[in-house]
Amino acid sequence: MGLEKTDSSPNTTVKGEVPVSEEIVTDAEASGPSLYVPPDGGVTAWMTVLGATLVSFATFGFVNGYGGFSDYYNTEYLSNYSPTLISMVGALQVFLLYVFAGFAGAVFDAIGPKYLIPTSGIVVTFSLFMLSITKPQQIYQQFLAQSVLFSLGATFAFFPCIALIPHWFSSKMAYALGFLTAGASVGGIVFPIMMSKVVPIIGFGWTIRIFAFAVLFCYIIGVLTIKARRPTKPFPPISRLFDFTAFKDPCYVALATGAWFSVFAVLNPFFYVGLSATVANPGSTINGYYLAILCATSIFGRVLPSIVADHLGRFNIICISTLGYTILIFALWYTSFNEANLIAFSALYGFISGPFFSLLPSCVATISPIDRVGARIGGTYAFMAPATLIGTPLGGLFIRTRNEENFKHLILFSGIMAAIGSVLIVISRLIRDRRIFAIV
DSSP: OOOEEOOOOTTSOOTTOOOOOHHHHHHHHHHOSSTTSOOSOSHHHHHHHHHHHHHHHHTHHHHHTHHHHHHHIIIIITTTSOHHHHHHHHHHHHHHHHHTHHHHHHHHHHHOHHHHHHHHHHHHHHHHHHHHTOOTTOHHHHIIIIIIIHHHHHHHHHHHHHHHHHHHOSTTHHHHHHHHHHHHHHHHHHHHHHHHHHHHHHHHHHHHHHHHHHHHHHHHHHHHHOOOOSOOOOOOOGGGTSOGGGGGOHHHHHHHHHHHHHHHHHTHHHHHHHHHHHHHSTTOTTGGGHHHHHHHHHHHHHHHHHHHHHHHOHHHHHHHHHHHHHHHIIIIITTOOSHHHHHHHHHHHHHHHHHHHHHHHHHHHHTSOGGGHHHHHHHHHHHHHHHHHHHHHHHHHTTSSOSHHHHHHHHHHHHHHHHHHHHHHHHHHHHHOOOTTEEO
C-alpha cells in the first residue's frame, strides 16, 4: 500500500519552498515574474551559499562544538564548578540564539546583509578574543564572553543567512539549505577536535585565538560573497514578530509543545556523551572524538532527509526522527558505556536526530497561514528557547557526582523527555492527517 499525499490547502507551502519570512512570500506574489524571482542557480547565488555556509560554520558550528568545551571545562579549566553550572554556558548560547531568531530576521529584512553580516562578524570575533583572555575558575567571564556576547553577535548572522537562501533558490532550496546546515555540523566536528588536540600544546588562550582568526576568515569570505537580491523592508511592528494566535491551532500546539520537550532532551548527548565516555573509560584515546562522530553523521542526517521529505512527508520524517533517537537513548546509551557501544550510539544518534533540527521550520510553515510563516517560525524558536536553557543544566544535576550510575539517571531523564516530545509530535501529525500512509 503506497503513501497517499495529503490534500493541499492555502496554508501549505509550494513543493521545494522553505519559507523563512513572510515578506519573502508576499514579495514574490506581489512582483510576479520580476527581477526578484529566485534564479535557482548561477555564480552569484552559489557564492552566496558559500558565504552563508562559512558563516554558519563560524556561528552555529561553534555552538555545536560546545561539548568539547564542556569536557575541558569540567576536567580542567572550570573544575571548581558543578557540571550543571558549566553546562549553563552552552545552554545560554543556544537560548540566546533561539530567543532572538524572530528579531534577527526582522532586522535582516529592514537593513539587509550588507551591514548586518560585517557587524555580526566584528562582535563574534571580539567575543572570542575576550574569551581567550578569560581566567581559569572564573566562570562569569565565560558567561559574558562565550554565552552572551558571542551569541548576540552570532544570531544576527546565522538566521539572516537562512532567510537569504530563499531569495536565490526555489526548487533547489533543499540542496542550498543543506549546505548551510552542514556547515554548522562541520563546526561541531572541527572545534572539539581542535580543543582536545591543540590546547595541550599551546594552551587555552592561543587555541581560542586561532578559533577567532578562523571565524574572522569565514566572515571575510561571507562579506565578499553574500549578496542581497531583494530590497529591504521597513521594520515590522513588534506585534508581528511572533504569531500568538498560532496557539489556537491544536496541530501547532502539539507540534510546538512536542518540540519543546524534544529540545529539552535532544541536546544532552551533544553535551554529555563525551563526558560519560571519559568517566567510564578514562584514558581512552577515543574520548575526544565522540562529539566529532556525532556531528559528522549529523551532516548527512540534516541534509539527506530534507531532500526526501517533500516526497515522503515532512511530518512523517520528523516523527521517525524523534521516535528513532528516543529508542537510541534507551537502547544504546543507557545500556552500556563500552567504547564500541558509545561509537555506535554517537554515529546513529547524529544521523537520526538530524531531521529534527532541519525539518522543524518546514513543518511549522506547512501548517501556517502564508502571511504568518515568518512570525510563527520565530515564535516557535522563542517558545523552545527556555527548554534549551533549562534542559542541559537540569541534566547536569544528575551528575554532580560523576559516576556511571548517575549518568544512567541523566540518560533516563533524557529518554523520558524525548519520548514525551516524540509522542506529541506524532499527535500533531495525526491531527494534520489521520491516514497512516498519507504524505504529510
